[in-house]
Amino acid sequence: MTIGLKNSGLSGLNKGLFISFEGIDGVGKTTQVEALRDFLQARGLEVVVTREPGGTPLGEQLRNILLHGGAISARTEALLFAADRAQHAAQIIIPALRRGAVVITDRYIDSSLAYQSGGRELTMQDVRDLSEWASNCLWPDRTYLLDMSEKDAFVRLHGQADRMESAGFDFAQRTREAFLDLAKQNAQRFCVLDATLPACDLSKLIAKDMCELLDNAGICDKKSPEAPENQGF
Secondary structure, three states: OOOOHHHOOOOOOOEEEEEEEOOOOOOOOOHHHHHHHHHHHHHHOEEEEEEOOOOOOHHHHHHHHHHHHHOOOHHHHHHHHHHHHHHHHHHHHHHHHHOOOEEEEEEHHHHHHHHHHHHHOHHHHHHHHHHHHOOOOOOOOOOEEEOOOHHHHHHOOOOOOOOHHHHOOHHHHHHHHHHHHHHOOOOOOOOEEEEEHHHHHHHHHHHHHHHHHHHHHHOOOOOOOOOOOOOOO
């Protein structure tokens, strides 16, 4: 399988960058999404922050069903995630990339692969095929996988629970292993980070990597901020 915007079959998407954050619940994705947004906006770049499930009005309705709607069969869950992703890509991600924006999403296809096949025992290929059909084979340029043990992640949640987070340690362990397997299979796209590090240290590592991505993509800063290590995340 070919991964990456340049090979997605969708024309005109090479102006922007598509970034995803992945990991089991409780690893601190939202904190890092916000830090990266602030870093990029300080460089004068247009940044679109979004999430899955959600990201569109329809997606937010589907998110409520998926996370708080009670028991859902595995096939139904996969189809609802695919419907959310199809609308998300068409309404938010693709138009932003065509404008030359940096799109940052909190979860994307890899979450479906890890949670629905690794965690919920659907076949990986079925979930991949459905996700690629829904997104028109749109994959991120970079995926930041924030990794920590399921025990540490659950401690961070402080009793927060939705349907996914309440599934138990065995589910979290299977899902984490699935994420790490995906990272090994797609090493060029993934950047695996130790989520037990202080948040500011993680932000600096991500910012440094993003600077290289921006340079390689030929995306010029509209401002000249300090180096990542001096920005005080």
